[in-house]
Amino acid sequence: MITLHDLLETPALSRLFTQDQTKNCALQLWLAIFKEEKQISYRMLYGRLVPYSFSANSWSGTDDDKYVSVDGASVQVAQATLYFSSSKAVTLITLLSQGKTIEAVSAELQLGLTEKLAKKFGGATIGSKFHMRPASYLINRDARSRAGLRSPHGSSGAFSASLCSQDKLALFDIDGKASPELAEQLIRQLNGDTGLDFGGIDNSRFGELEMLVFPTLDDEDRELLESTWKSEPVRISV
Numbered sequence: 001m002i003t004l005h006d007l008l009e010t011p012a013l014s015r016l017f018t019q020d021q022t023k024n025c026a027l028q029l030w031l032a033i034f035k036e037e038k039q040i041s042y043r044m045l046y047g048r049l050v051p052y053s054f055s056a057n058s059w060s061g062t063d064d065d066k067y068v069s070v071d072g073a074s075v076q077v078a079q080a081t082l083y084f085s086s087s088k089a090v091t092l093i094t095l096l097s098q099g100k101t102i103e104a105v106s107a108e109l110q111l112g113l114t115e116k117l118a119k120k121f122g123g124a125t126i127g128s129k130f131h132m133r134p135a136s137y138l139i140n141r142d143a144r145s146r147a148g149l150r151s152p153h154g155s156s157g158a159f160s161a162s163l164c165s166q167d168k169l170a171l172f173d174i175d176g177k178a179s180p181e182l183a184e185q186l187i188r189q190l191n192g193d194t195g196l197d198f199g200g201i202d203n204s205r206f207g208e209l210e211m212l213v214f215p216t217l218d219d220e221d222r223e224l225l226e227s228t229w230k231s232e233p234v235r236i237s238v
Contacts (some may be wrong), residue, residue: 002132004097004163007211008090010135012159015051015213016089023086024055028079029209030190031124032171035067035074042124043171045077045186046194047209048152049089056083058112059102063120071179077189080121084111096209097163099128126209127165133208135161149204152196156214165207 008017016025029047033040059082067074080102084092088109095105103122106113113122138151138160151158165171172183187199196202 002134004094004130004132007132007135007161007163008093010161012135012137013161013211013213016049016086016211019087021085021087024052025084025086025089026050026052027082027084027092029081029124029126030193031078031080031121032186033067033076033078033121033124040123042121044124044126044165044207044209045171045190046198046205046207047126049093049209049211051086051213052083054083055085056112057085057088057110058083059106059114059117061117061121063116068185070182070185071174073174073179073182075182075185077186077193078121079193080117080124082111084109093163093209093211096126097128097130099125101125126163127207129166130163131166133160133162133164135159135211150201151214152194152212153214153217156216159213159215160210162205162208162210168207171207 007013015023027047027049030045032043032045034042059080061080062078064076067076082092088111092105092109095108100108101122102124103113103118105111106122136159138149138158140151140155140157141153149160151160169178172178172180172186174182190196190198196205198206
């Protein structure tokens, strides 16, 4: 059985987990935030770790407080993005996989998290029960073949591996029951934010923290930050 250690040591993903102090990454998380009276709960809908050319070692993210009512629940989808040194990636992913909160991980790795963002999503986790999808090569999004999972980039293939939630169906539950209305809302939001197709070919990406390396793109190449399927560029990071 493949382990997290195996993933982190995969040669195809070495760009993400290098100890080279000059290399950087971006981690994007899309979180469903549920509000019930004064209680807040979180679900990680999707996350991705990609090479990046910039590091601030701090979080950014959506800070609005707009919730929508779905089957009686108040929910919003928020994005949290971390630009950081690749030398911290192994520890970061390890701590997150253990169920530690964004706030706790940030404190341990000395990552910047403003008070406002800490209040927004500092208590979120990515979960703690995963199985591992080993690294494989995904063809570019615009390739003629339409079968199977594909790279999120229109013109570049990608090496991809994931931490996969063991209970993806729970992402769409309200009060212990599957909610088609919630699923529709989450799919619409994620499709708009990512350019992916969570209602179709990308539905298996729900509940995954995906690690992506684009071997044909350079860190300084702006194309690294764009996905060009559907004839429209969609930024991988904000």
